[in-house]
Amino acid sequence: VARRLALALAAAIALLAGARAARCEVSIALSLDRGDATLADSVVLSVSVSGAHGDAARPTIQGLEDFLVRPAGTSTRVQIVNGKYSAGTDFTYVLQPKKAGSFRVGPAELTVDGATYRSGVVTLAVGQPATSPDGERGPVSLVAALAPARLYVEQQAIYTLRLYRTVNIADVSVAPPEVDGVTLAKLGDAREYQGTCQGRPCQVVEVRYLVTPQRAGSFTLPPTRLELTVFAPQNRPRRGIFDDPFFGGMAAGRPLTLTTAAQPLLALPVPQEGRPADYGGLVGSFTLEAGLEPQALKAGESATLTATIRGRGNAKRLPELKLPAIDGLKIYADQPLLKDEADAEGVVVSKTVKWALVPEREGRYAIPPLEMSFFDAAAGRFRTLKTAAAALSVSPGSGGRASLAPVGSAGPAGAGAPAAKKAIIPLGDDILPIHAAGGAAGALSLPGGLAFWLLLLGPPAAFALALGGTLVRKRSGNLTAVLDVRRAAAALTGTCRRPGVTAGELLPALQEYLSRRLSLPGGALTAGEAAAQLRSRGGDAAAVAELQGIWRRLEDAIYAGKGRAAFDAGETLARLVERIERGLR
Amino acid sequence: VRRLPTLLAALCVGVPLWAAAQQDAGVRQQADRAYREGRYQAAYDGYQQELRTGGPAGELLYNLGNAAWRLNQPGRAILYYERARLLLPRDADLAYNLNHVRGQLRDLTPEATDFSDMAFSWLGSLTLAEVFWFFAAANLLFWSHLALRLVTRAEWTYSLLFLLLALWLLAGACFGIKWRQVSGDDRAVILQPEVGVLAGPDARDTVLFKLHEGTVVRRVRSEDAWSLIRLPDGKRGWLRSDAVAAIAP
Numbered sequence: 001v002a003r004r005l006a007l008a009l010a011a012a013i014a015l016l017a018g019a020r021a022a023r024c025e026v027s028i029a030l031s032l033d034r035g036d037a038t039l040a041d042s043v044v045l046s047v048s049v050s051g052a053h054g055d056a057a058r059p060t061i062q063g064l065e066d067f068l069v070r071p072a073g074t075s076t077r078v079q080i081v082n083g084k085y086s087a088g089t090d091f092t093y094v095l096q097p098k099k100a101g102s103f104r105v106g107p108a109e110l111t112v113d114g115a116t117y118r119s120g121v122v123t124l125a126v127g128q129p130a131t132s133p134d135g136e137r138g139p140v141s142l143v144a145a146l147a148p149a150r151l152y153v154e155q156q157a158i159y160t161l162r163l164y165r166t167v168n169i170a171d172v173s174v175a176p177p178e179v180d181g182v183t184l185a186k187l188g189d190a191r192e193y194q195g196t197c198q199g200r201p202c203q204v205v206e207v208r209y210l211v212t213p214q215r216a217g218s219f220t221l222p223p224t225r226l227e228l229t230v231f232a233p234q235n236r237p238r239r240g241i242f243d244d245p246f247f248g249g250m251a252a253g254r255p256l257t258l259t260t261a262a263q264p265l266l267a268l269p270v271p272q273e274g275r276p277a278d279y280g281g282l283v284g285s286f287t288l289e290a291g292l293e294p295q296a297l298k299a300g301e302s303a304t305l306t307a308t309i310r311g312r313g314n315a316k317r318l319p320e321l322k323l324p325a326i327d328g329l330k331i332y333a334d335q336p337l338l339k340d341e342a343d344a345e346g347v348v349v350s351k352t353v354k355w356a357l358v359p360e361r362e363g364r365y366a367i368p369p370l371e372m373s374f375f376d377a378a379a380g381r382f383r384t385l386k387t388a389a390a391a392l393s394v395s396p397g398s399g400g401r402a403s404l405a406p407v408g409s410a411g412p413a414g415a416g417a418p419a420a421k422k423a424i425i426p427l428g429d430d431i432l433p434i435h436a437a438g439g440a441a442g443a444l445s446l447p448g449g450l451a452f453w454l455l456l457l458g459p460p461a462a463f464a465l466a467l468g469g470t471l472v473r474k475r476s477g478n479l480t481a482v483l484d485v486r487r488a489a490a491a492l493t494g495t496c497r498r499p500g501v502t503a504g505e506l507l508p509a510l511q512e513y514l515s516r517r518l519s520l521p522g523g524a525l526t527a528g529e530a531a532a533q534l535r536s537r538g539g540d541a542a543a544v545a546e547l548q549g550i551w552r553r554l555e556d557a558i559y560a561g562k563g564r565a566a567f568d569a570g571e572t573l574a575r576l577v578e579r580i581e582r583g584l585r
Numbered sequence: 586v587r588r589l590p591t592l593l594a595a596l597c598v599g600v601p602l603w604a605a606a607q608q609d610a611g612v613r614q615q616a617d618r619a620y621r622e623g624r625y626q627a628a629y630d631g632y633q634q635e636l637r638t639g640g641p642a643g644e645l646l647y648n649l650g651n652a653a654w655r656l657n658q659p660g661r662a663i664l665y666y667e668r669a670r671l672l673l674p675r676d677a678d679l680a681y682n683l684n685h686v687r688g689q690l691r692d693l694t695p696e697a698t699d700f701s702d703m704a705f706s707w708l709g710s711l712t713l714a715e716v717f718w719f720f721a722a723a724n725l726l727f728w729s730h731l732a733l734r735l736v737t738r739a740e741w742t743y744s745l746l747f748l749l750l751a752l753w754l755l756a757g758a759c760f761g762i763k764w765r766q767v768s769g770d771d772r773a774v775i776l777q778p779e780v781g782v783l784a785g786p787d788a789r790d791t792v793l794f795k796l797h798e799g800t801v802v803r804r805v806r807s808e809d810a811w812s813l814i815r816l817p818d819g820k821r822g823w824l825r826s827d828a829v830a831a832i833a834p
Contacts, residue, residue: 070791071784431682434620434628434648437613446714455721459728466732 026051028059030108030119032095038127042256043095044072047108047119050088057089059108063121066103068096070255096257097126139167141197142226144260146211152268153216154283154314155377156346159184159209161224161260164195166202168231170253176209177222182265185210187342210346212314213267221263229253270375274382282374284313290370290387292357298395299362305355307370307387315340315349319372323355329365329392332356335423359394366391481519488516489581496574504563506570507554513577517584527551540583547576612638613645620648625655643672647679654686660776660798660830662686667774667801667832671767674710691797694816705762716756716763723749723756770833773804773814782822786811793822804831 026049033044049057053076072092079086097103106121145160161174176184187208195204213219231253270283290307297303307321315338323331334354341348359365367390376383447455492513495501514525518533531548535541550573557563616631629652636645646669653661666683673679708716727749734742775796783790786808796802802814807826814829815821 068791429685431651431654431685432678434617434651435644435678436617444712444714444718446717452717455717456724459725463728463732466735470735 026110026112026115026117028108028110028117028119030061030106030122032105032122032124035123036125036127037097039097039100039259042254043097043124044254045093045095045105047091047093048088049091049110050086052110052112053087053089056112057110058091059110059119061093061106061108063103063105064095066098066101068098068257070094070096072255094255095124097124100126100128102126140165140169140228140230140256140258142224142258142260144221144224144263146221146263146265149264150266150268151213152270152283152375152377153213154270154281154317155212156284156312156314157211157265158187158346159211159221159263161207161209161226163205163226163258164197164202165205166197166200170229170231172205172226172228174207174224174226177224179219179221179265181213181215181217182219182221182267183212183214185212187346210342211265213265216267216269219265219267221265223259223262226258228256228258230256276373276382276384278319278371278384279373279375279382280317280319282313282317282319282372283377284311284374285376285378286311286313286372286374286385288370288372288385288387290390292367292390292392295391296393296395297359299359301358303357303359303392305357305367305390306352307354308350308352309372310348310350311374312346312348313374313377315347315351318349318351321353321370321372323370324368326357326365326367328360328363330358330360332358357392359392362394362396364391364393481516485513485516486581488513489577492577493574496570496577498570500566501570502564503554503557503567506567506573507551507558510551510554510573527555534580534584538584539580543576543579543583547573547580550576616648620652620655625652628652629656643669643676647673647676647682650679650682650686654682658776658798659686659689660774663690663799663801664774664776664830664832667772668834671770671833672712674712686799690799692800694800694802694818705759705766708759708763708766711763713763713767716760720756720760723753727753767833771804772801772832773812773829774832775800775802775828776830777828780824780828782814782820782824784822786813786823790823794820796824801832802829804829 028050029048031046031048033046037043045061047059047061049059070093072094074092075090077088077090095105103124103126104121105124106119108119110117141164143162143164145162146157147160148157151157159176161176163172176186178184187210190205190207192203192205195202211221270281287310288307289310290305292303292305294303305323309318309321318338320336323333325331332355334356337352339350339352357365357367369389370387371384373382373384375381446452492509495505495509498505511525514520514530514534518525518530518537520533527548530551531544534544534547550569553569554567557565557567612631613635616628616635619625619631620628629649632645632649632652636642636649646665650662650665650669653659653665663683663686666679666686669676669679670683730742730746730749734746775798778798779795780797781792781795784793802816805813805815805821807813810826811823812826812829813821813823
């Protein structure tokens with residue numbers, strides 16, 4: 001058995017040595033999944049390394065300067081074919097060309113044990129992608145549109161991205177263009193609908209952005225880049241339920257990056273000619289409406305004048321509508337209500353202002369029209385909107401001259417119409433100043449080192465010490481009592497063994513001993529009570545009975561006037577005490 | 586004559602201490618004056634020097650944040666404001682300035698907090714030292730009362746014992762959570778105007794996304810000159826360690 005074991009061990013060592021030798025045969029190969037591509041395509045680069053493992057097998061690859069490189073996985077393989085062992089690692093990368101042209105990819109290099117191994121070089125031709133939305137498209141394509149491309153400063157344009165697809169996709173991420181001087185804001189969520197691609201139905205995903213130039217000039221919106229994973233349909237017969245289109249997400253995904261064409265944008269300045277005096281920079285298309293309700297009331301009652309600006313344009317430039325003071329009317333302005341709602345065409349903004357009008361006396365009050373100006377970008381000229389003049393008819397109030405004011409107003413009596421309350425409008429934005437030296441009280445600080453632990457552990461430690469002291473004191477009290485008993489027993493036995501000891505000497509010594517032993521007052525103790533106590537505490541019953549008898553004999557001797565005569569049972573009493581002590585311990 | 590050595594020793598110790606205190610006060614006042622006169626770099630350097638010599642850290646960090654903002658360094662402004670907030674959590678000026686600077690940053694990152702942080706969010710308005718002293722007081726009261734009960738077992742001591750026990754447990758839990766919040770604070774601030782976050786700790790790795798100055802990230806770990814960071818929305822990646830600075834000193 002030992003011989004067979006030795007042979008098997010030798011064979012295993014030889015096999016391992018062979019495998020080791022095989023592992024040292026390092027080779028490296030590089031390949032692309034295709035030889036030509038467009039800028040919109042991604043290419044899979046595979047590097048196969050044999051004879052090396054782990055990080056030592058990771059090669060460096062030359063010729064990738066003109067590509068965006070994304071690692072797409074690493075796999076290790078081990079093979080034993082016809083007794084020949086081979087192992088290696090395959091590295092996969094996805095390349096996205098940055099520009100068109102012909103490129104040489106490789107060689108991949110690997111250094112193992114001081115020796116450098118190189119792969120071959122492959123060539124990749126990269127052409128321009130087809131960008132026409134109506135032209136021939138692949139299974140996934142991306143198209144961008146900007147309308148209008150010629151507009152005025154702060155006029156709004158719509159930048160639309162449409163993704164056409166006939167295959168399943170996932171992990172979509174889009175990076176909208178960024179241009180200095182132009183702001184882009186996403187309009188709502190992405191919409192998905194059924195479209196047509198070369199006469200075939202396809203899915204369309206649409207995202208819109210609101211584009212607003214902040215200054216005049218000629219701009220170019222750079223290409224939008226969209227990254228996604230495409231699940232290509234499998235061209236092989238179905239082999240199981242996971243080949244069903246329902247499980248399309250389980251097919252092998254391929255990373256893909258799509259780019260759109262750059263979009264030119266010309267921003268014109270708002271002209272100076274014909275600019276109204278009250279123009280505040282509003283650009284777009286707006287309407288202005290106003291209404292007074294009710295138009296007839298009594299003095300002291302309140303009417304409401306409501307004005308609404310509505311339209312598409314730069315909301316931050318919406319003007320503040322002003323209602324001049326009117327003699328005989330108290331005017332209270334309400335907080336303006338601003339709203340904006342995004343739709344497919346852009347953002348619809350509205351601003352509603354309300355005034356409470358309280359006539360002080362009867363009469364007919366003319367409410368002047370409200371005005372505002374804006375630049376009509378579509379028509380290319382300024383417009384001034386004006387509401388119709390209104391009139392408020394006031395009949396006499398029930399209480400004569402009215403002095404009503406809204407609840408909460410606190411104007412001084414007789415000061416006329418109070419100024420209408422307005423929202424506080426920030427005029428600037430800045431940080432608050434520094435804190436000067438000595439201006440702040442000292443803050444609490446965390447104690448360091450010993451003080452920290454003392455504060456945490458000191459109180460429980462002090463309590464533990466106090467508790468320990470209490471226990472020790474209690475225990476020492478018990479010990480004292482035990483020593484007292486022993487001293488009393490020793491004194492009693494000593495007295496018993498003294499030659500010529502009398503009953504008058506023995507009885508007080510016996511009572512003293514028993515009072516100590518039983519922790520009872522000695523004067524009140526009788527022989528019967530002492531015997532009962534000793535028995536209840538585990539004393540030897542026979543010895544106790546004998547002790548009780550001697551006690552009675554001692555009492556008899558004393559009562560018979562023989563208390564000063566020598567007592568003959570001294571030694572017996574001493575031995576009884578010793579027996580009782582042993583029993584009680 | 587006998588008191589002469591004592592007097593000399595007192596002078597030897599006291600005079601340098603007094604001189605150092607005067608010098609510190611002078612540096613702080615000079616830095617304050619430089620800030621008011623618009624010499625922000627001088628103010629920044631002065632506050633840094635004062636901070637190294639052990640001045641009141643919260644106020645100095647706040648002023649440093651102001652000076653950094655004036656020097657157009659939003660990353661350092663956020664860094665010093667956040668450090669100051671650890672010491673001055675209820676300072677209204679600090680909260681205002683921090684919000685102002687945050688509003689000027691380019692990156693929008695959502696705040697993510699775990700359950701214990703949400704449940705004990707009010708602890709954010711207290712410093713670790715304040716929570717510690719609260720616990721130290723509760724600790725002293727509780728154990729003193731237990732010791733008192735060794736002497737007397739009056740009825741009122743029994744009721745008070747439960748009250749103090751509840752207070753002690755609450756204070757201990759607060760201190761433990763605050764300690765965890767402070768010691769586990771892995772936030773860091775981006776200090777460079779724009780930094781690419783890579784897929785690995787190598788300059789040749791793929792750029793996953795870009796971050797801009799002042800953005801607060803979480804530093805998971807560091808390897809050599811690289812730090813692995815994560816964002817509240819789950820994004821992760823590597824960047825050079827000199828591009829970020831930890832908020833917790």
